[in-house]
Amino acid sequence: MLILKMRGKELRILIAVALALVTGAAGAAGSGRYVVTGSDALTSTLVSRWAALDGRAVRWEASSDFTLHDAARLNEKAQLADAASLEDAFNRLSKIELAEKPDGPVLFACSYKGGPVALEVREVGQSGCGKPQN
Structure with a gap:
């Protein structure tokens, strides 16, 4: 021994x-896989980075975006380390953003299982996912 x-x-x-x-x-x-880092500046680029982990993309069609501040606080409040999927992580993050900016746009995402696009992000008031913008 x-x-x-x-x-x-x-x-x-x-x-x-x-x-x-x-x-x-x-x-x-x-x-966790889906966490905010200090270099993430906008929600759109963050979610795109997450999708790129799987070689996929995000189609950001919302007319608004959120500036990210304090990565550690967002990770903790949204419990992003526990997110099971890209869609789950997005939903957790958008819930926190809505709570912090209740007068801001409400974002939603449609998730796609296959193909190059993993998520399509729009905001309430726009047409549904997969439909042309008005």
Whole structure:
């Protein structure tokens, strides 16, 4: 047994390295796939970045967009690390945006399972997804 033959200092180093690896893996797992980063400036570019993770795109047809501030706060309030899908992450984020700006536009998204477009984003008052804009 290699561990039994280690001296005190070597064993402490091994334990420290093991703990660092476990802690790092736990932190990465908790960060989630659909999170806001400090470099995300607008909701449209954020959602497009998320779609690009799967090699897909977002068709942003809403006439409005939201400026993103304080990535950590948005991640926490919307619990984005727990989002199961792009559509789920978008819905969580748009719910927070509506709560913070109740007089702002209400965004909605249609999700597509296949093809190059993952989400089509519009706002209430525009025609439904897949239909030409009036």
